Amino acid sequence: MSEPKRFKRESTLFEHLPNELFVEIFGYLNGVDAVYAFSQLNIRFQCLLNYYVNNFDFKSVSKAKFNYITQLHDIHRWRSLCLSNDDNTPGQIKYFSQLFPPNEYIHQLESLTVLHMKPENAQEFLLQIRSLNNLVSLSIGLICGLNIQSMELPSLKRLVLTSCKHTYWIKNFHCLKSLQYTIEYNCNHNQNLIFPITLKYLKIFYEEGRDGNALRTILQQMSQLTRLALYDNARYSPMPNGKIWEELIQSSLPLLNTFQFFFPFDQYLNISSDLNQTIESFSTPFYLFEKHWFIRCDRSSKSLFMGALYSLPFAFSRMIINTCSFDMSISTLPISDFDEIKSNYYTRVNTIVFNQECKVPHVGFLSSNIVDLILKVNLPTSWIYLLTKLRHLRIIADMQMSSADFTRLLERAPNLQSLTISIIQLKILTDKFTNQIVCHQLSQQIQSLTISHHYSDIPNLGIVSVRLLCSLVRIFSKKCQHLSLALMAHPNTVRPILRRMRQLRSLHIQWRHVYIGVDDPVAYWLQQQSTDPTALDFVHTNDKNDLFVWFGNRF
Structure with missing residues (x-):
């Protein structure tokens, strides 16, 4: 018998793969990750990165990695950029603008996202991007448009805007086709809504009681719309009326083929007959046969005056639980399509807000989708199995949850990494x-830990004593990378305690005005640390009460 043949498997070196394959791989990666992983290997990879990696999302990126990327890659080649002033990257927009003035470095951009900007900084930033003639997509907020002059971005087709109602400055965006607009009610100046009439897609987050009539008035001028999505964020809203929307669409929106909405209602004067009339108003031949637009109304026999009426499939990422059960929910969807509800109709929902303690979960929610949970009431234990992918938990009201139930929640949510809670x-x-x-x-x-105010309607952070700060540091120092809280202590007392949190990448402190041995604690802190943008840590303040630190020595 002949000796068995031996086959020698030749290994393929990673560097022997063709350039086309690397370009394909880079297309699936955030430019930050691609440059961080492949830079400084050899000239070939450096050339590939410079020519083919041009989309950079710096959201939640450490300052050390931010500096590394901006030093190694040619910013003038970038086509897409995302900056954020969120908790993990405080001051990132200001930091980038100081080092790389937008009108000099990013004039070639086609897509720009600027998140969590402070309104007082918006005017200066918008002045710097007026020359971005290649910009096709812009996402920006938070903005107060009161003192912002009208501007032109000749190539802009898509705008995502979080702003007060002063939108006059966008009226000359003549090529704009898509607008997603979240109204922030933080401006006391009254103003009528203004949108470019070229829009084909409009998505608005608003409050019906404040702006419902004004919104319907401006929609009468939007004859080019093909898609309309409306999300009512109000806590108390009247019963929606399908007839009003039907008449508006028939008279003013002839091209509209998609109408998506979420209308919560909470009126103590409602009776069962009112609710039936509401459902009937969305059950006319216009909705069911001409447009094939179907709705669902979630309600409970225990509280008929509270609930929500929305289009199917559910079109938004956030679902507000506004009823204590779904036992009297009703839908206009044909019976043959009911099975679709369980698998396809709620796939976009990734955030659940509990306004009411609903005992039994909705059959359509998928455990793989829920990443953000906001609790204003107790969390029923029957919902815990949906939270296997939960990443962010916000508790913004008094709850009767026991430590045992909280332990069970933490065990069932192994991916949880962000907590907002009162002390x-x-x-x-x-x-x-x-x-x-x-x-x-x-x-x-x-x-990420944020100590919120005990009362949910107060935006300030919660005050933590020095003794409680020591307890927080003892518990959270191992993994915590971001900390937000309010303090009433001398900076020299706080510094050595916070140094124990060696993983911190960012810090937000609100100082309360009481006697702590120093008149201005923020100014005192700034005296001890450089505010130069080239310094290791980026330190800045929006006013004399808030201090933000973006630490530069942690990747």
């Missing part, structure tokens, strides 16, 4: 920081 609620859920199981779970999971 009072945190003390309750951890048994005053003595429950070793809960504290261990938090120390292993939480990467």
Whole structure:
């Protein structure tokens, strides 16, 4: 018998792969990750990165990595850029603008996203991007348009805007086809809504009680619309009326083929007959047969005056639970399509807001989708199985959850990394920081901690004493990369305690005006640390109460 043949498998070196394959791979990566992974390997990879990597998203990127990327890559070649002033990257927009003035470095951009900008900085930033003639897509907020002059971006086709109602400055965007607009009610100046009439797609987050009539008035001028999406963010809203929308669409929106909406309602004067009339108004031949637009109304037998009426499939990422059960929910969807509800109609929902303690989950929600949970009431245990992918938890009201139930929630949500909670609620859920199981779970999971005010309608951060700060540091120092809280202590007392949080990438402190041995704690802190943009840490303040630090020595 002949000796068995031996086959020698030749290994293929990674560098022997063709350029086309690397270009394909780079197309699936954020430019930040591609440059960080492949830079400084050899001349070939450096050339590929310079010529074919041009989309950069700096959201949640550490300052050290931000500096590394901007030093190694030619910014003039970028085509898409995302900057953010979120909790993980405070001051990133200002930092980038100081080092790389937008009118000099990014005039070639085709897509620009600027998130969580402070309104007071918007006017200067918009002045710097007026020359971006190649810009096709712009996402920007938060903006107060009161003092912003009208501008032209001749190539702009898509705008995502978070702003007050002063939108006069966008009226000359003559090529604009798509607008997603979130109205922020933070401006006391009254103003009528103004949109370019060239729009084909319009998506608005608004409050019906404040702007419902004004919105319907301006829609009468939007004859080119083919898609309309409306999300009512109001806490208390009247019952929606399908007849009003039917008449508006028939008279003013002849091209509209998609109408998506979420209309919560909360009126104590509602009775069952009112609700039936509302459902009937969305059940006319116009909706069911001509347009094939179907709705669902979620309501409970225990509180008929509260609920939500929305289009199917559900078109938004955020679902507000405005009823204590779904036992009297009703839909105009044909019976033959009911199975679709379980698999396809709620795939976009990734955020759930509990306004009411709903005992049984909706059959359509997918556990793989829910990443953000906002609790204004207790979380029923029957919902916990949906939270396997949960990443962000916000508790913004008093809850009766026990430490055992909270432990169960943490165990069922292994991906949880962000927590917003009042110090009072945190003390309750951890048994005053003595429950070793809960504290261990938090120390292993939480990467971002925000101590909120105990009352949810107050935007300020929650005050933490020095003693409680020591408890927070003891629990969260292992993994926590971002911390936001309010303090009433001398900066020299706070500094050595916070130094124990060695993983911190960013810090936000609100100082309260009480006697702490120094008149202006923010100014005192700034005296001890450089505010030069080239310094290791980027330190800035919006006013004399808020201090933001973006640390530069952690990747």
